[in-house]
Amino acid sequence: MLLERFYDDDLAQASYLIGCQATGEAIVVDPRRDVQVYLDAVSKHGMRIVAVTETHIHADYLSGTRELARATDAAIYVSGEGGLDWQYGFDAHLLYDGDVVTVGNIRVQARHTPGHTPEHLAFLVTDGAFADEPGYMLSGDFVFVGDLGRPDLLDEAAGGKDTRFQGASDLFDSLRNVFLELPDHVQIHPAHGAGSACGKALGAIASSTVGYERLHAWWGPYLAADDRAGFVSELLEGQPDAHAYFARMKKENRDGPAVLGPLDELAEITAAHALAMLSAGGAVFVDTREPNEVRAGSLPGALAIPAVGKTAAWGAWAIDPEREKRPLVVLAHDRAQAEDVRAHLLRVGIDSYAGYLTSLAGLPTVTSATVTPESLADLDDAFVLDVREASEYAAGHVPGAARIGAGRVLWETDRLPTDRTIVTYCQSGARNIVASQALRRAGIPVIELSGSYLGWVRARQQIQTMSAS
Structure with a gap:
């Protein structure tokens, strides 16, 4: 069995490729929207993607499930749990608690683990070539290394009212009835790491085990003492800000993100062309340089989205595609950096680009106050x-x-x-x-x-x- 992790430091998000080396079949779990990385991986390993799935309706990035399925003709599997309000709005095979997706000799079993969201699934993975019981859990936003998925995002980002308390209680039950019923040796591979806003104290280590989390995670004593009220209070206390764009991600991921298909190279444009578009109000200028370079002089009305650090999240703070329909003109060092910025911004649904330029020479600039x-x-x-x-x-x-x-x-x-x-x-x-x-x-x-x-x-x-x- 092949289990490969793809980690996006920008959004602190992990996706996974699980492949059967005997049959060459593979499934991808929680893919991001710029899907070439998965296509390159299966090409390298001589495999083909036959299924794509996700653990839940994500709030912090735009899912690549439909994008990858279109590129590979793979079957889509999503949760059918959670009630009418949490059903996906696009065609897919629905998974319920206990359902199994078979990929060659590998069994991927869905377990309903509500709490972070009502429809949330975790996936138990059995390598049938070596064992007849699960050895791995892809835990999504259910269990992180040292922490748990926050249950308050429906209130903070999806218009819910006091759903956090039921979510926290559901998470207590999911831990007790699913997670702690697993053997200690089962490896845990979560969908996020340190820096994600999906929890408050995520560890930076890539994976853990059921036994380690049982012994050392903050929530262990609450479960051992059957202290539901203490667990709920501790879980909800001190969660980080829920960014405003999370509401848009929830809606788009539920209804089905637009499928982009293969992307053309970004065109390099001249300063005169850029100025003409900007003067006519036909584009938005995005300066990707270091913050102090932007302060020293950028175009009037430019947005600043540095091409270092949290480019995707910063882009979603500054641009709401539901309100801003004009394409972006990106200032970057070169084409490679401009393409990389676009790849990051696609992950949060910022899809329209007029081109890029590499210098402000010949353009009017203003310094920041x-x-x-x-x-x-x-x-x-x-x-x-x-x-x-x-x-x-x-x-x-x-x-x-x-x-x-x-x-x-x-x-x-x-x-x-x-x-x-x-x-x-x-x-x-x-x-x-x-x-x-x-x-x-x-x-x-x-x-x-x-x-x-x-x-x-x-x-x-x-x-x-x-x-x-």
């Missing part, structure tokens, strides 16, 4: 906006600052004043350039705090040192 920490107090009646996570804000913030996470600020502009200077900051400046440029493009002038929160802390420390001496 900034204020130093030392001069912040000189701004009369400034509205200071912290765009970090709630946990970061709680650990320390600029006195008097309000907080709206960078992943929600473009959707909550009604909370911003229209008669005060707005000063924004994050931890070190990367998230802040994404949020501030998005707000500027939306017609809301903002000033960035130089160095963001860490710069403000350093300035305070220098003042204290000088006062002490």
Whole structure:
């Protein structure tokens, strides 16, 4: 049996290829939307993809299930569990608790594990060439390394009302009735790792075992003591922000993401062509350079989506494809980087591109408005906006600052004043350039705090040192 993991550091998302080497058949679980990586893998291993499936209706990225099935003529399998509100809106084979998909000598059994979402499935994998019992679980967003899938996203991102409590209770039962009934040796391969917003304390290790999680995960003592109320309280406490784009992902993944097919190469365009499109309002300019390069000078109205770090998530913070229908013009170092940026943005449903250019030469530029920490107090009646996570804000913030996470600020502009200077900051400046440029493009002038929160802390420390001496 072949079990290969494909990990996207951008979205902290894992997908899996499971193949039978005897028959050359393979199944892919939780694929991302840029599917060439799976096609390359089966070509390398001399296999063919005969089935595609997913553990649940995802909220943090756009599923590649339909894209990969179209490219390979594979059968699609999705959950039929969860009730009428959680049925997929496209043609597929439905899986219920206990159903099995056979791939050569491999058995992939669906187990209904509600909690993170009502329809959630985990997959028990049996390598029939060596064993007659499961040795692996692809746990999706049910069990992570050291943590569990959050049950509050339906409230936070899908318009639910107090569904988190039932979800948390369901998760308690899924652990007790499914997970803890498995032998300790079963290996756990989750759909997310550290950095994902689908939980609050995900481990960075790629996999675990039932036995290790039983002994060491935070939830173990609650299950051992049958303390449902304590489990629910601890699980719901301190979950990270649910980004606004999660609601769009839920809907698109339920109904079926658009199938793109093979993509043409991005065309390199001239500065004059780019300027003509932008001046006519026919395109949106995206600057993918480092944050400080953008601050030093970019096109008026440009969005900032750095091509390092969390490009997909940052893109979804700054662009809502349901409202923004114009194609993107991408500023990148070269074609390879522009294509890579597009691949990341496709994962969150940003699909339309007019081309790319590699230089701002010949184009008008503006610098970003900034204020130093030392001069912040000189701004009369400034509205200071912290765009970090709630946990970061709680650990320390600029006195008097309000907080709206960078992943929600473009959707909550009604909370911003229209008669005060707005000063924004994050931890070190990367998230802040994404949020501030998005707000500027939306017609809301903002000033960035130089160095963001860490710069403000350093300035305070220098003042204290000088006062002490």
